[in-house]
Amino acid sequence: MTIDVTKTREAATVPPPGNASPKKRVPQGHRRLLTRRDRLTLGLMAGVPTILHVTLVWVTALASIALAFTTWDGIGFDSIKWVGLDNFKELFTNNPQFWPAVQHNVIWFVVLILIPTPLGLFLAVQLDKNIRFSRVYQTAYFLPVVVSLAVTGFVWQLVYNPDTGLINSIIGANKPGHYIDWIGDPHLNLWAILVAACWRHTGYMMILYLAGLKGVDPSLREASSLDGANEWQTFKNVVFPTLRPTNTVVLVVTIIEALRAFDLVFVFNKGAQGTELLSILVTNNIIGESSRIGYGSAIAVVLLVISLAVIIPYLISTFRKERSA
Amino acid sequence: MHLSSHGQPLPGSSRRAVLRGLGGAALLGAAIPLLSACGGGSGSSSDPKTVSLGSNASDAVPKKAFADVYAAFKKQSGIAVDVNTKDHNTFQEQINTYLQGTPDDVFNWFAGYRMQFFAAKGLASPIDDVWAKIGGNFPDAMKKLSKGADGKYYLVPITTYPWAVFYRKSVFQQHGYEVPATWDQLVVLCKRMKKDGLVPIAFGDKDAWPAMGTFDQINFRLNGYDFHVELMAGRASWTDAKVRDVFDQWAELLPYHQEGSLGRTWQDAAQTLVSKKAGMYLLGTFVAQQFTDKADLDDLDFFAFPEINSEFGQDTVEAPTDGFMVSKNPKNHDGAVKLLEFLGTPEAEQIYLKADPSLVAASSKADTSSYTALQKKAFEMISGAKSLTQFMDRDSRPDFTSTVMQPALQKFVRDPKGIDSLLTSIERQKKTIFASS
Numbered sequence: 128m129t130i131d132v133t134k135t136r137e138a139a140t141v142p143p144p145g146n147a148s149p150k151k152r153v154p155q156g157h158r159r160l161l162t163r164r165d166r167l168t169l170g171l172m173a174g175v176p177t178i179l180h181v182t183l184v185w186v187t188a189l190a191s192i193a194l195a196f197t198t199w200d201g202i203g204f205d206s207i208k209w210v211g212l213d214n215f216k217e218l219f220t221n222n223p224q225f226w227p228a229v230q231h232n233v234i235w236f237v238v239l240i241l242i243p244t245p246l247g248l249f250l251a252v253q254l255d256k257n258i259r260f261s262r263v264y265q266t267a268y269f270l271p272v273v274v275s276l277a278v279t280g281f282v283w284q285l286v287y288n289p290d291t292g293l294i295n296s297i298i299g300a301n302k303p304g305h306y307i308d309w310i311g312d313p314h315l316n317l318w319a320i321l322v323a324a325c326w327r328h329t330g331y332m333m334i335l336y337l338a339g340l341k342g343v344d345p346s347l348r349e350a351s352s353l354d355g356a357n358e359w360q361t362f363k364n365v366v367f368p369t370l371r372p373t374n375t376v377v378l379v380v381t382i383i384e385a386l387r388a389f390d391l392v393f394v395f396n397k398g399a400q401g402t403e404l405l406s407i408l409v410t411n412n413i414i415g416e417s418s419r420i421g422y423g424s425a426i427a428v429v430l431l432v433i434s435l436a437v438i439i440p441y442l443i444s445t446f447r448k449e450r451s452a
Numbered sequence: 453m454h455l456s457s458h459g460q461p462l463p464g465s466s467r468r469a470v471l472r473g474l475g476g477a478a479l480l481g482a483a484i485p486l487l488s489a490c491g492g493g494s495g496s497s498s499d500p501k502t503v504s505l506g507s508n509a510s511d512a513v514p515k516k517a518f519a520d521v522y523a524a525f526k527k528q529s530g531i532a533v534d535v536n537t538k539d540h541n542t543f544q545e546q547i548n549t550y551l552q553g554t555p556d557d558v559f560n561w562f563a564g565y566r567m568q569f570f571a572a573k574g575l576a577s578p579i580d581d582v583w584a585k586i587g588g589n590f591p592d593a594m595k596k597l598s599k600g601a602d603g604k605y606y607l608v609p610i611t612t613y614p615w616a617v618f619y620r621k622s623v624f625q626q627h628g629y630e631v632p633a634t635w636d637q638l639v640v641l642c643k644r645m646k647k648d649g650l651v652p653i654a655f656g657d658k659d660a661w662p663a664m665g666t667f668d669q670i671n672f673r674l675n676g677y678d679f680h681v682e683l684m685a686g687r688a689s690w691t692d693a694k695v696r697d698v699f700d701q702w703a704e705l706l707p708y709h710q711e712g713s714l715g716r717t718w719q720d721a722a723q724t725l726v727s728k729k730a731g732m733y734l735l736g737t738f739v740a741q742q743f744t745d746k747a748d749l750d751d752l753d754f755f756a757f758p759e760i761n762s763e764f765g766q767d768t769v770e771a772p773t774d775g776f777m778v779s780k781n782p783k784n785h786d787g788a789v790k791l792l793e794f795l796g797t798p799e800a801e802q803i804y805l806k807a808d809p810s811l812v813a814a815s816s817k818a819d820t821s822s823y824t825a826l827q828k829k830a831f832e833m834i835s836g837a838k839s840l841t842q843f844m845d846r847d848s849r850p851d852f853t854s855t856v857m858q859p860a861l862q863k864f865v866r867d868p869k870g871i872d873s874l875l876t877s878i879e880r881q882k883k884t885i886f887a888s889s
Contacts, residue, residue, distance in 0.1 A: 198888040200548075200851070200888070201548045201549070202548060202552060202573050202575070203552065203573075208888070213884075217881075217884050221877070221880050221881055221884070222881070223859070223860075223863075223877055224859055287715075288715070288720075289712045289715045289716065290712075290716060290720050290723075291720070303651065303711055306711045306712050307712075308711070308712035308714065308715040309715060310658065310714070310715030310716075311657075311658065311712055311713065311714025311715030311716070311866070312712070312714070312715070312866075313866065316715075396658060396714075396715070397659075397660070399658070399660060399714060399858075399859065399862055400714060400859070400862050400863060400866055411854060411855055412851075412855055414545050415544075415545055415850060415851065415854060416544055416545065416547045416548055416566070416850050418548065418851060419851050419855065419885065419888070421888075
C-alpha cells in the first residue's frame with residue numbers, strides 16, 4: 128500500500144513529458160522519477176522555509192502575545208513575571224500617548240484613502256491614455272515610492288526645519304514673534320508629515336491603478352463609445368466597475384500602510400508630541416538598554432488585533448467570492 | 453507588472469535561483485542569534501597577553517584617543533587590548549543582550565544609576581581590588597559615582613564634562629551684562645536680553661533629552677542633591693510639592709526660552725549662540741563642538757547655573773562621567789584588572805585628553821597644564837563640587853526616562869499649564885515601571 132502512495136505522490140510531481148531533460152539519469156531498478164538528491168532538495172525547499180516561517184513569524188508572534196501578559200526587562204528568563212492584564216490596564220487608562228497613537232493611526236488611514244488614492248487613480252487614468260512623455264511622468268510620480276522612507280523622512284525634515292528649512296525661509300516664518308514650528312507644534316506636525324506620506328502614496332496608488340487599467344478590455348471602451356458615452360460616462364459606468372479587484376487591493380494596501388506607518392515619523396521627530404503612532408510606541412518600549420518588553424508586547428498585541436480585525440473580514444469575503452465563482 | 457511585494461510568487465524563477473535564495477534566507481536566520489552574541493568573536497581572549505574590550509567609542513576622535521591609551525598600556529604591561537568597537541547608539545541599545553551573551557572582558561559604560569542597574573543584575577564584576585590601587589587618584593564625588601548600590605566599586609571613570617550656562621563674552625561685554633549669581637538676577641537678565649532683541653535662552657528639545665538638563669539644574673538647586681537622587685531612584689514622589697515647585701520655577705523662565713523648541717535640535721539651537729542671536733544656552737561643554745571658528749570658540753564662556761535655594765547654593769554639578777566596567781565572567785580577569793588599574797591613572801587620562809580636548813579628566817591628579825581655558829574652568833567646577841549628578845537618563849531607570857519623562861517634559865515645555873495632572877500621570881506610570889523589577 129505504501130508503494131502506491133509514493134507512486135501517486137511521485138506522479139504528481141512528474142514534469143510534463145516535453146520538459147524532461149534528455150540528459151537526466153534514469154534511476155535503475157525502481158521506477159523512481161526523482162533521484163535521492165532531488166528528494167533531498169525538495170525536502171529542503173519545503174522544510175527550510177517552513178522552519179524559518181514558523182520560527183520567525185509564528186513563534187515570535189505567539190511569544191509576544193504571551194509576553195504581553197508579563198513584565199520583563201529582557202535580562203535572564205527568570206525575571207519574567209506574570210502580571211495578567213496589568214499591561215493592558217496600564218495602557219488603556221494610564222498611558223498618555225496610547226489613545227493619541229490610535230487616533231493618529233486612524234487619521235493616517237483616512238487621509239491616505241481620501242487624498243492620494245483618488246489622486247493616484249486620476250494620474251493613472253491620464254497616463255493610461257498614452258499621452259506624450261507618459262513614461263517620464265510615470266517615473267516621476269513613482270520615484271518617491273522607490274526611495275527609502277528613511278531618506279524621504281530626512282528630506283522632508285529639511286523642508287520643514289523651522290529655522291533653516293525651505294518653507295519657513297521662503298515665507299519668513301522663522302523669526303521670533305511669527306514662528307511656524309512644523310515639526311514641534313502638535314497641531315501642525317501630523318499634517319505636515321501626512322503631506323510627505325501622501326506624496327509617496329500617490330505614486331504607489333498610481334502604479335496599482337495603472338496595472339488595473341491595462342487589464343480593462345479595450346472592446347468595452349469601444350462598445351461604450353459606440354453607444355455614445357462621453358469620457359466621464361465611460362469611466363464611471365464601464366471602466367471603474369471593472370477596477371473592482373484593484374480597488375480591494377488598494378484598500379488593503381492602504382490599511383497596511385496606515386497600520387505600519389513608522390519610518391517617516393521616526394526620522395521626522397521620533398513620534399514626539401502630536402505624531403505618536405502605535406508602531407513607535409512599540410519600538411520605544413522594546414528597544415533600549417533596559418526595555419519594557421512585556422509592556423511593549425501589549426501594545427504590539429493591540430496593533431495585531433486591529434490588523435486582524437481589518438484583514439480577516441477581507442480574506443473571508445475574498446475566499447467566499449472565489450469559491451462561489 | 454507583478455506584485456511581488458504583496459506575496460504573489462515571482463514568475464519564472466529557476467530552481468537554482470530559488471535554492472540560492474533559500475541559502476540567503478538561512479544565512480539571515482543564522483545572523484539573528486549572531487546579533488545578540490556580537491563581540492563573542494574575540495576567541496583570542498583566553499590568551500593571558502590579551503584583554504578584549506567592547507567599545508562604544510565609534511566616533512573618529514574618541515576612537516583614536518582610546519587607541520593611543522591602549523597602545524601605551526601595551527607598552528607598559530605587554531598586554532594587548534583587543535578592541536571591539538560598535539556604533540555608539542547601537543551599543544547602548546544592545547547592552548542588555550550584549551552583557552548576557554559572551555561580552556568582552558572590559559566594556560565602556562556610564563556612571564550613575566545606569567551602571568548600578570547592570571551591577572545589581574549581576575552583569576558586571578565588582579572591582580574593589582582595582583580601587584585599592586587607584587583610589588588616591590580621584591576626588592570623593594567621583595568615588596561615590598563609581599559604586600554600585602551594594603557599596604562595591606564597579607566602574608573606573610575616565611572622562612567627564614559639566615553642564616552649565618554658556619554665553620559669549622563679547623555679547624555680555626557689548627551690552628554690559630553681568631553673570632547672574634541668583635535666580636532673580638537670572639530673570640532680570642533674561643528680561644534685559646529680550647528688550648535688547650536677543651533670544652535670552654537658546655533651546656532645542658527635538659531629541660527630547662535636553663529638557664531633562666534644565667529640570668535637573670532647577671531641581672538640585674532648589675531641592676538639593678539628595679532629593680535629586682531620591683527622585684531619580686523612584687523613591688521620592690513626583691507629586692511632592694518640591695517637584696511642583698521645580699516646574700513652577702521653570703514655568704517662570706520658559707517664556708525667555710527660544711520659541712519652537714520641540715522642532716529644533718540642540719545643534720541648531722547652539723547655532724543661535726554662535727551667531728550671537730541668543731544670549732545664553734544651558735548645555736554640556738560639548739556645545740563647544742558647534743563653535744568651529746577659533747575666534748568664536750575663544751569667545752565662549754560659561755557659568756554655573758545660578759543659586760535658587762541658599763541652603764544648597766551651587767554645591768552640585770551635573771557632570772556625566774564615562775568609564776570602564778568589567779563583565780561578569782571575564783576570560784582574562786588578571787589582565788582586565790591590570791587594564792583598569794592603568795586606565796585609572798592620571799597618565800592614561802592625559803593620553804586620552806591629548807587627542808580629545810572636548811572633555812576633562814575624571815581624576816583630580818591629571819595634569820591640566822595643556823588644558824584650554826574652557827577645559828580648566830570645567831575641571832575646576834567639577835573638582836570643587838560637593839556632589840556630582842549624572843543626568844536624568846543616567847541617574848534613573850532608562851525605561852522610565854525614555855518612555856515617560858521625555859514625552860512628559862516635552863508636553864510641559866509646549867504647554868506649561870496643567871502641571872498637576874502631568875505630575876499625577878508621571879507618578880502613576882513611575883509606580884508601575886519601578887514595581888516591575
